[in-house]
Amino acid sequence: MAQRNAPITCLASETLSDIFRYTLPSRPPLVYSPFPAPTFPIPNSSQAPLLLCQISSRFCEIAGADPRLWRSLCTEKIVNPQLMEVWLKQAGDISLSLRIARALGPSPQWPLVYINPSILPDLSYISPIQHYLPILLPKISQCRQLQMVDCFIPQFVPPVSFLVLESLSVTIQRTNLPAARWLSHALGGAPRLTRFHWSGPAVAVPWAQLSHLSLDVKPFGPSLLRSVLDTATQVQHLRLHFELAIPHLQTTSVQLSVTTFSIVGGSQLAHSIILPNLTHLIIEWAGPTSNADDSDLPSFLQHSQCAITTLEVWELPFLGFPNVLLSRQVSHSLRHLVIVSK
Incomplete structure (x- = not known):
């Protein structure tokens, strides 16, 4: 009995090439994360594209040409x-x-x-x-x-x-x-x-052209924070990582473009930054070294007069979580709640 070829081998080379792209390794991002982690494959003979080159000479030729x-x-x-x-x-x-x-x-x-x-x-x-x-x-x-x-x-x-x-x-x-x-x-x-x-x-970075900014600078002083906030006027997705407390600014910075804000380490925001168009708040970590008060984040939300539709908490226990959840800027508008706890 003659051996029958698999149907996929009858497809045109251009079609196979498009299919091969979907065999590349990938990682599922967090559901609402504005900072998706791209996949950078490590050469592995058991994964595409190297795996494709071992299946048949035709597959190897198509994969090598794309x-x-x-x-x-x-x-x-x-x-x-x-x-x-x-x-x-x-x-x-x-x-x-x-x-x-x-x-x-x-x-x-x-x-x-x-x-x-x-x-x-x-x-x-x-x-x-x-x-x-x-x-x-x-x-x-x-x-x-x-x-x-x-x-x-x-x-x-x-x-x-x-x-x-x-x-x-x-x-x-x-x-x-x-x-x-x-x-x-x-x-x-x-x-x-x-x-x-x-x-x-x-x-030194061309802050003015950025739409997504994630910043972890040590030490993160008030002059740097002020420079970033004054210059990065187009940022829509902002992530700030503070080792201890957030630097206190002499004047409050109003950021109209920011719709997603992710904070790591500190939460004393009320007197430093106002985000009136914020809809997506991510609390990655607010541990004891942040010197945070339970009312810090609710106070920040109240000053911003924003309406949070998506709230993510990546690390529990977070003592201020009930106050954030019950604040008017969250409870009246929240549609998505994501909790990631180890």
């Missing part, structure tokens, strides 16, 4: 620079989504480089990012989405222009000033940047 399948990549666990080079070559000249992260921990497959234990006492070894730089630098200006985690950028690295960059997420040590200066200079040539997450030392 740069859209190779436009996203996480470098964190790649110990073979040749694999990274081949992957990025498959992407061609289209816009990229890259996560550039330093792989921590000793690896028997890669030479070890010792770093100063006084800076990172618990992380003594890193994979040498300098081996990846010759491969990554020619491609980094193609990035539409870029995520950099704890990256060391040597002094010799030339500045780049992010002409197509739309979303940037950076997490670095607050002592990593060379990386902060390099990125600050590069962002002067990022006309399309609208989504920005920063965790690290203070940095």
